[in-house]
Amino acid sequence: MTRALRELRSNERSHVGIATLLLAVLGGCGTLPVPPVATDAVEFQEMRFVLPAGQWERSPGSPPSSQVIFTLKQEGGRAQTLSIWRVSYPNNMYGLAPEKHTTNIWNYEQFENPRPSGAWVGFARSRRNIAGKEYPIMTHEIHDPSVANPQSVVHGIFLAYFPNDFRSREHFYIFQWLDFHPPEAKPQGWEWLDRVVASFTVGPVPNR
Numbered sequence: 001m002t003r004a005l006r007e008l009r010s011n012e013r014s015h016v017g018i019a020t021l022l023l024a025v026l027g028g029c030g031t032l033p034v035p036p037v038a039t040d041a042v043e044f045q046e047m048r049f050v051l052p053a054g055q056w057e058r059s060p061g062s063p064p065s066s067q068v069i070f071t072l073k074q075e076g077g078r079a080q081t082l083s084i085w086r087v088s089y090p091n092n093m094y095g096l097a098p099e100k101h102t103t104n105i106w107n108y109e110q111f112e113n114p115r116p117s118g119a120w121v122g123f124a125r126s127r128r129n130i131a132g133k134e135y136p137i138m139t140h141e142i143h144d145p146s147v148a149n150p151q152s153v154v155h156g157i158f159l160a161y162f163p164n165d166f167r168s169r170e171h172f173y174i175f176q177w178l179d180f181h182p183p184e185a186k187p188q189g190w191e192w193l194d195r196v197v198a199s200f201t202v203g204p205v206p207n208r
Contacts, residue, residue, distance in 0.1 A: 044068040050199035079180040098162045102136045131198040136160045155187045
């Protein structure tokens with residue numbers, strides 16, 4: 001990824017507080033929760049989508065930011081976080097195919113993005129079918145090397161969303177879902193993310 005894009009991305013998004021969330025979900029064996037019904041639509045800047053039911057805590061990224069973060073604390077030492085942000089890039093990157101933008105972002109997240117909250121490992125790139133449409137994804141795990149017997153592990157997924165008007169918009173969107181759970185519990189899976197993505201729509205990008 002180019003230096004210009006790295007700088008722009010670092011200015012536009014803040015990092016999810018992994019260490020803080022790990023402390024919040026320590027302990028308990030946890031059971032795989034039943035997918036809840038949807039809540040009312042959420043709006044953030046030009047984005048509109050529906051979250052699964054629950055007491056989600058919402059916080060925007062550091063302004064000026066096109067990122068929004070939601071956290072859901074669950075029973076049994078579990079928690080979920082969802083981050084969504086708009087990706088902007090320099091004019092000299094206009095016209096690149098979505099596949100090239102996706103590769104750039106995945107390379108940045110896997111190889112170049114500093115991770116102060118532990119080791120991000122087990123990266124795997126593929127595609128996921130949601131409501132009849134395929135999306136590029138990258139899954140991973142997060143481990144805290146300072147903890148010999150961690151009481152919580154994290155499974156994560158990135159998903160790239162290119163709107164139908166991407167060529168004229170020249171912006172796309174990244175979803176990141178993190179599933180915090182006790183080591184002996186099964187990962188929740190990505191069905192909740194599927195629901196959010198299927199409901200996701202965008203309007204005109206607001207002027208900065």
